[in-house]
Amino acid sequence: MLESNPSPGPEPDRAGPEKPxxxxxxxxxxxxxFIEQHGARQLTMRRLGSALGxxxxxxxxxxxxxxxxxxxxxxxxxxxxxxxxxxxxxxxxGWQDYxxxxxxxxxxxxxxxxxxxxxxxxxxxxxxxxRPPLRSLRWVESFLAALTSSGFSDRAAVATYRxxxxxxxxHLLLEVAALGADVGPVEEADPHPPASADLDGxxxxxxxxxxxxEDRSAQEFEESLENLMDRLExxxx
Amino acid sequence: MLESNPSPGPEPDRAGPEKPxxxxxxxxxxxxxFIEQHGARQLTMRRLGSALGxxxxxxxxxxxxxxxxxxxxxxxxxxxxxxxxxxxxxxxxGWQDYxxxxxxxxxxxxxxxxxxxxxxxxxxxxxxxxRPPLRSLRWVESFLAALTSSGFSDRAAVATYRxxxxxxxxHLLLEVAALGADVGPVEEADPHPPASADLDGxxxxxxxxxxxxEDRSAQEFEESLENLMDRLExxxx
DNA sequence: GCACTGTATTTACATTGTAAGCCTCCAACC
DNA sequence: GGTTGGAGGCTTACAATGTAAATACAGTGC
Numbered sequence: 001m002l003e004s005n006p007s008p009g010p011e012p013d014r015a016g017p018e019k020p021x022x023x024x025x026x027x028x029x030x031x032x033x034f035i036e037q038h039g040a041r042q043l044t045m046r047r048l049g050s051a052l053g054x055x056x057x058x059x060x061x062x063x064x065x066x067x068x069x070x071x072x073x074x075x076x077x078x079x080x081x082x083x084x085x086x087x088x089x090x091x092x093x094g095w096q097d098y099x100x101x102x103x104x105x106x107x108x109x110x111x112x113x114x115x116x117x118x119x120x121x122x123x124x125x126x127x128x129x130x131r132p133p134l135r136s137l138r139w140v141e142s143f144l145a146a147l148t149s150s151g152f153s154d155r156a157a158v159a160t161y162r163x164x165x166x167x168x169x170x171h172l173l174l175e176v177a178a179l180g181a182d183v184g185p186v187e188e189a190d191p192h193p194p195a196s197a198d199l200d201g202x203x204x205x206x207x208x209x210x211x212x213x214e215d216r217s218a219q220e221f222e223e224s225l226e227n228l229m230d231r232l233e234x235x236x237x
Numbered sequence: 238m239l240e241s242n243p244s245p246g247p248e249p250d251r252a253g254p255e256k257p258x259x260x261x262x263x264x265x266x267x268x269x270x271f272i273e274q275h276g277a278r279q280l281t282m283r284r285l286g287s288a289l290g291x292x293x294x295x296x297x298x299x300x301x302x303x304x305x306x307x308x309x310x311x312x313x314x315x316x317x318x319x320x321x322x323x324x325x326x327x328x329x330x331g332w333q334d335y336x337x338x339x340x341x342x343x344x345x346x347x348x349x350x351x352x353x354x355x356x357x358x359x360x361x362x363x364x365x366x367x368r369p370p371l372r373s374l375r376w377v378e379s380f381l382a383a384l385t386s387s388g389f390s391d392r393a394a395v396a397t398y399r400x401x402x403x404x405x406x407x408h409l410l411l412e413v414a415a416l417g418a419d420v421g422p423v424e425e426a427d428p429h430p431p432a433s434a435d436l437d438g439x440x441x442x443x444x445x446x447x448x449x450x451e452d453r454s455a456q457e458f459e460e461s462l463e464n465l466m467d468r469l470e471x472x473x474x
Numbered sequence: 475g476c477a478c479t480g481t482a483t484t485t486a487c488a489t490t491g492t493a494a495g496c497c498t499c500c501a502a503c504c
Numbered sequence: 505g506g507t508t509g510g511a512g513g514c515t516t517a518c519a520a521t522g523t524a525a526a527t528a529c530a531g532t533g534c
Contacts, residue, residue: 128415129449141439158448170407178365202378211395212366
């Protein structure tokens with residue numbers, strides 16, 4: 001995504017709903033918005049094209065395939081982390097602060113993009129040890145640097161990285177799934193009814209349904225995260 | 238071209254590759270096997286049909302759509318839990334024993350079906366509080382019963398259920414993803430090369446690549462599970 | 475023989491991803 | 505000016521998919 005567009009002549013400063021020219025970033029952003037509105041299953045090249053006022057095939061000048069379009073969409077979302085002022089790429093106030101900010105930043109991201117997040121969580125990564133939801137070499141490098149520079153041994157840093165990603169993946173995936181997002185494929189545009197399933201043979205479920213439906217995700221996230229941090233402190237120097 | 242041996246007798250006990258008649262369970266099992274061999278992306282009605290020696294449309298007598306076929310496949314795999322002699326539906330030796338057995342049973346399932354497990358983890362469930370990887374009303378009921386019958390309060394049982402599913406989902410999804418399974422869609426039948434990506438700008442990743450590639454999933458699972466159990470004991474009566 | 479019934483096939487169609495080629499406009503040179 | 509070239513978008517085309525609808529066909533009861 002190296003843009004070296006050297007000022008395309010005069011300024012296209014015309015007012016009105018012009019077609020501002022197709023660009024990779026514009027396509028990816030439109031993809032994010034489309035998925036957030038209609039779900040990933042509904043995203044087809046033709047539909048995304050027409051959302052941009054363009055034919056499907058035009059997209060292929062900027063994106064080699066639908067698969068890589070999805071990869072780009074995921075990357076676009078993850079890149080928002082760099083724009084989050086609460087998240088630091090460098091550990092400014094110790095590793096605990098770094099991890100807490102990163103965790104909360106990722107949670108914000110997941111909640112902001114509940115439909116895209118399942119892709120962030122489940123799309124194959126470029127190497128097996130690049131784990132969702134961090135997904136990017138830069139962030140993994142930053143993560144490990146934060147820890148080793150705080151005195152963690154190599155092993156401890158790697159162990160922390162693994163524990164941290166498992167924790168986030170489990171929590172956030174379930175949290176966005178509970179929001180009614182499509183995790184995985186499917187979604188028939190069927191915003192299911194109250195979903196008061198037939199719990200006839202399940203007395204406990206009937207009894208506990210209210211409790212089960214209660215949303216305590218924020219508190220649970222904080223508590224589990226705190227527990228994780230306590231555990232990680234045992235590995236710290 | 239098809240079968241020139243219609244097996245006229247009542248018993249189809251002839252040796253040889255008979256077509257034992259289509260049945261829902263046979264289709265679902267074939268689906269599990271197919272996905273395990275070729276990945277979920279490759280599963281099409283036509284291909285699954287021909288794996289069963291039958292036309293695509295024949296499957297529709299037993300399965301209303303591809304989506305529900307996938308649901309059935311997921312259910313089939315989860316149902317294997319009932320056949321696991323190490324997993325008890327009732328807590329025979331206390332709730333800790335129950336949870337440990339269940340966790341290990343689910344991990345065994347995930348490792349046995351690394352290609353199907355991502356579907357188990359990410360397919361929408363019938364109610365938002367039916368969380369992967371348990372996914373079934375019966376198991377959730379069993380889970381909650383095990384805890385409440387051990388003296389857990391309703392709230393504590395529900396909290397335990399949530400913590401337990403998050404933990405399993407995160408760990409197992411990442412563990413099967415590391416096995417090279419397709420989490421999510423994609424997979425171009427491209428069994429990627431050693432994947433020695435270009436780590437030029439990432440000195441720490443270069444330095445830690447061996448550690449990062451080490452497989453410590455079993456130990457990590459045990460350790461995190463034990464930690465979870467410790468945490469849960471705080472909620473116990 | 476005949477009709478009935480449940481199972482598998484055939485045919486058909488809309489939708490998808492994407493290859494290949496075409497058209498059109500605009501900038502750069504003569 | 506005219507010409508050219510190339511980039512950006514469009515048209516056409518095709519194979520693969522999910523699945524509706526009609527059909528064929530075997531087995532059973534009369």
